[in-house]
Amino acid sequence: MSEAIAPADFPAAEASLRPPASVVTETGWVRWTLIAVAVAFLALFLVLPLVTVFAQAFAKGIGAYLAAFSEPDAHAAIKLTLITAAIAVPFNLVFGVTAAWAIAKFQFWGRDLLVTLIDLPFSVSPVVSGLIYVLVFGSQGLLGPWLIEHDIQIIFAVPGIVLATIFVTFPFVARQLIPLMQEQGTVEEEAALTLGATGWHAFRTVTLPNIRWGLLYAVLLCNARAMGEFGAVSVVSGHIRGLTNTLPLHVEILYNEYNFVASFAVASLLAGLALVTLVIKSVLEWRYADDIAAGARRH
Amino acid sequence: MRFSNSLGHTVVAAAFGASLALAATVPARAQSELLNVSYDPTRELYKDINAAFAEDWKAKTGETITVRAAHGGSGAQARTVIDGIPADVVTLGIPSDIDAIARISKKISPDWRTKLPNEGLPYTSTVVFLVRKGNPKGVKDWGDLVKPDVKVITPNPKTSAGGRWNFLAAWGYAYEQNNKDVEKANAFVGQLYKQVPVLDTGARGSTVTFAQRGLGDVLPTWENEAYLVFDEFGRDKFDIVIPPTSIYAEPPVALVDANVDKKGTRKQAEAYLQFLYTDQAQAIFAKHHYRPLKREAAKKEDLALLPEIKLFKIEDLQGSWDDIQKKNFDNGGLFDQLGKAGR
Numbered sequence: 001m002s003e004a005i006a007p008a009d010f011p012a013a014e015a016s017l018r019p020p021a022s023v024v025t026e027t028g029w030v031r032w033t034l035i036a037v038a039v040a041f042l043a044l045f046l047v048l049p050l051v052t053v054f055a056q057a058f059a060k061g062i063g064a065y066l067a068a069f070s071e072p073d074a075h076a077a078i079k080l081t082l083i084t085a086a087i088a089v090p091f092n093l094v095f096g097v098t099a100a101w102a103i104a105k106f107q108f109w110g111r112d113l114l115v116t117l118i119d120l121p122f123s124v125s126p127v128v129s130g131l132i133y134v135l136v137f138g139s140q141g142l143l144g145p146w147l148i149e150h151d152i153q154i155i156f157a158v159p160g161i162v163l164a165t166i167f168v169t170f171p172f173v174a175r176q177l178i179p180l181m182q183e184q185g186t187v188e189e190e191a192a193l194t195l196g197a198t199g200w201h202a203f204r205t206v207t208l209p210n211i212r213w214g215l216l217y218a219v220l221l222c223n224a225r226a227m228g229e230f231g232a233v234s235v236v237s238g239h240i241r242g243l244t245n246t247l248p249l250h251v252e253i254l255y256n257e258y259n260f261v262a263s264f265a266v267a268s269l270l271a272g273l274a275l276v277t278l279v280i281k282s283v284l285e286w287r288y289a290d291d292i293a294a295g296a297r298r299h
Numbered sequence: 300m301r302f303s304n305s306l307g308h309t310v311v312a313a314a315f316g317a318s319l320a321l322a323a324t325v326p327a328r329a330q331s332e333l334l335n336v337s338y339d340p341t342r343e344l345y346k347d348i349n350a351a352f353a354e355d356w357k358a359k360t361g362e363t364i365t366v367r368a369a370h371g372g373s374g375a376q377a378r379t380v381i382d383g384i385p386a387d388v389v390t391l392g393i394p395s396d397i398d399a400i401a402r403i404s405k406k407i408s409p410d411w412r413t414k415l416p417n418e419g420l421p422y423t424s425t426v427v428f429l430v431r432k433g434n435p436k437g438v439k440d441w442g443d444l445v446k447p448d449v450k451v452i453t454p455n456p457k458t459s460a461g462g463r464w465n466f467l468a469a470w471g472y473a474y475e476q477n478n479k480d481v482e483k484a485n486a487f488v489g490q491l492y493k494q495v496p497v498l499d500t501g502a503r504g505s506t507v508t509f510a511q512r513g514l515g516d517v518l519p520t521w522e523n524e525a526y527l528v529f530d531e532f533g534r535d536k537f538d539i540v541i542p543p544t545s546i547y548a549e550p551p552v553a554l555v556d557a558n559v560d561k562k563g564t565r566k567q568a569e570a571y572l573q574f575l576y577t578d579q580a581q582a583i584f585a586k587h588h589y590r591p592l593k594r595e596a597a598k599k600e601d602l603a604l605l606p607e608i609k610l611f612k613i614e615d616l617q618g619s620w621d622d623i624q625k626k627n628f629d630n631g632g633l634f635d636q637l638g639k640a641g642r
Contacts, residue, residue: 134382138381138382139381139382139406239370239371240369241368242367253370255507256342256504257343258507
């Protein structure tokens with residue numbers, strides 16, 4: 001449930017910051033102290049909590065661990081989380097690609113404003129992100145009376161959860177692709193057009209293949225956040241058992257019912273998702289570093 | 300560039316279409332499904348009640364019914380009903396929360412108290428103290444909560460009904476102790492809240508803070524919540540202290556008229572509320588350590604844990620619920636003034 005994306009998540013920045021080995025001039029003990037501090041920090045704030053999650057989840061054996069997933073409420077939570085991600089991720093994929101493409105390849109009025117707006121969900125607290133939907137779609141909200149009249153339930157139902165998730169995962173794809181596409185420039189597309197390709201054809205055969213690995217990487221991060229989002233979803237969910245609880249909300253409910261094994265078992269599912277994401281991300285970075293890092297081979 | 304326009308339009312149209320499709324995916328609601336929006340500590344209680352009602356309803360009508368539940372701080376839950384959660388019934392922690400729904404959203408009839416027996420109270424409760432084993436700080440009565448070295452864990456009265464009952468119970472105690480001196484009662488409550496290190500949003504949050512995280516010396520809490528900690532964490536870690544006097548806590552139930560009429564569930568929802576007054580439900584209340592309206596319906600061993608103590612009604616000290624809510628908890632009320640005076 002990371003709240004914002006650190007600059008290090010963008011490989012473009014990462015690659016340029018990596019110093020060549022020969023530059024290091026510090027003495028041995030300085031280097032080792034720094035490494036020790038970094039490792040201790042990681043162990044304390046990342047590894048230890050992760051180990052705790054799994055230790056608690058298996059505290060009463062594998063049977064109790066598996067029992068946590070046989071509950072109908074757990075099934076409902078898993079299903080809802082998958083549905084939410086299945087709608088939110090493709091939606092942001094389409095939006096992210098188009099937005100990045102427009103911003104990176106064209107100059108138009110309001111371009112900077114658009115970039116700022118795309119970043120907005122990163123800077124707004126998730127609770128606020130949820131509340132804005134309550135204020136718009138709630139019974140007392142802007143569209144409330146109209147929605148009631150037409151018998152449409154948005155918040156405290158699946159559509160509200162999907163909307164809140166789309167909002168908080170909005171920037172992931174666009175933010176990843178903009179620097180990549182800017183770096184690649186418009187030369188190849190222009191060549192395609194000169195050779196008689198239509199706009200759509202050029203986009204499909206030139207632009208898209210150039211960004212595919214960066215895109216996959218972005219979708220991965222977007223999906224992890226979509227499944228893990230707590231704050232915004234909590235506000236619009238209404239916490240109806242078996243109906244509007246996603247996995248993170250289900251974890252909280254179980255914890256508050258003193259059902260610690262089940263709570264951490266479900267949490268381990270989310271932690272597992274994070275680990276898988278991390279592994280695929282690392283593989284992508286290692287295998288396709290050049291493609292992700294803004295087309296270095298071209299220069 | 301030439302190709303920007305047509306594609307741009309396609310994408311905008313697609314996004315618009317997707318959002319429309321999204322709005323249309325309203326979950327179809329089966330007729331035989333009820334939603335009970337309840338307060339924080341009743342999770343275990345309504346699991347039992349809902350199962351018993353579903354069985355009873357099936358036997359009587361042949362209809363299969365699912366009663367879903369949503370739990371949270373009572374004030375926060377009232378807010379979700381106002382904002383449009385499709386609750387058929389509300390079973391909240393304090394009358395003023397149901398009044399708030401009736402006043403702000405008009406979804407509940409303002410005379411809801413007259414619709415069910417005992418002013419919509421199928422059960423009542425009170426506030427007792429949960430302390431660490433052996434009661435190391437010697438907490439026996441409300442007055443002991445303001446001893447200099449005592450840390451009190453209680454939820455925020457703005458969002459939690461349990462928090463409000465604790466607040467009112469402490470106030471009522473000090474009021475009676477000081478010959479009905481309002482200033483002294485206010486000062487007592489002010490001192491008490493200076494000794495609260497964590498204000499959680501709901502009663503369950505406070506229980507977890509006290510029992511699981513080990514903060515504080517005393518947890519004034521719903522009687523049922525104190526016994527639940529006994530059952531979950533074992534009696535070797537905590538003691539329950541029953542003070543000589545406490546408050547008559549009233550967690551009422553009501554039908555959400557506007558929602559049941561829209562969903563066509565009035566018959567089932569009314570039957571559900573009536574079911575709460577049956578002997579079967581009354582026995583379940585006592586089993587979960589709530590004080591049943593009909594004591595004769597409960598098991599002897601359950602009643603033994605609910606001793607008769609001197610309980611006062613806050614209405615007798617402060618007047619109507621509108622006044623109680625306004626004077627103490629609304630913006631600028633006593634609780635807000637205490638916060639300012641303390642800092």
